[in-house]
Amino acid sequence: MTRPPVPPFTEETARIKVQAAEDAWNTRDPDRVALAYTEDSVWRNRDEFLRGRDEIRAFLRHKWDRELDYALRKELWAVSGDRIAVRFQYESRDPSGQWWRSYGNEQWEFDEDGLMRRREASINDVRIEESERRILGPRQDSEPPLPLS
Template identity: 60%
Template sequence: MSRPPFPPFNAETAIQKVRLAEDAWNGQDPEKVAQAYTLSSQWRNRLEFIRGRQEIVTFLTRKWKREQEYRLIKELWAFHDNRIAVRFAYEWQDQTGEWFRSHGNENWEFDENGLMRYRAASINDQPISATDRLFHWSQGRRPDNHPGLSALGL
């Protein structure tokens, strides 16, 4: 199995890889998202340590059940060879109707087939009011004309 673009990354392919990841996560299909990772992929996500695709599916299923109205924007921060660093923000609503904007950074490492074998995420949640929301598009892929993080001042 492979997932282009492949390392080593250049500016164009790194940006493409980041957007493909953003699009997949905004689709909120845990099985589909998990296919972008190696069978033995390792994650650190907040306080959780996740190994392998099945644990990724379980984690994402639980995440998107809790984080409703999920909308994510990722932005390339840096890249080198088979590694990419991104910053991101996503907005979501909990089961009580409260809104949050979660901010974070991720470090990614890919194998030669373009599958992610390592992901480390640091994330902070910020309570926001519904009127402070900035991510206004129908659930799914962020439209190409919607501003990114830098343009939004995030």
């Protein structure tokens, strides 16, 4: 299976890859999202270590069971060959109704078919009030970049 664009990435093709990832994650569909990763993909997400699509799928199901109304924005940070770095923000509420904004950085490494074989994510969470939300769903074409704070 090939998932264009494929490496080596240019700044333009990396931006396409980043937007495709954002769009997929905003579906909150673990089966769809998992197809972007190799069968033996290796992840570090916060303090969790995963290997392979089955573990990724299970992780995402659990994630979106507890991160309700999840909405994400990703932004290209750097690109080199088969690697892309992104920064991101997402907002969600927990089952008690508390809203959160999560900030982080990811490092991605791809195989020759454009599937991600490695993902490392560092993430920090900040409590917010519902009135402070600024990510209200999938990205709109006219939406400006998000501030970091």
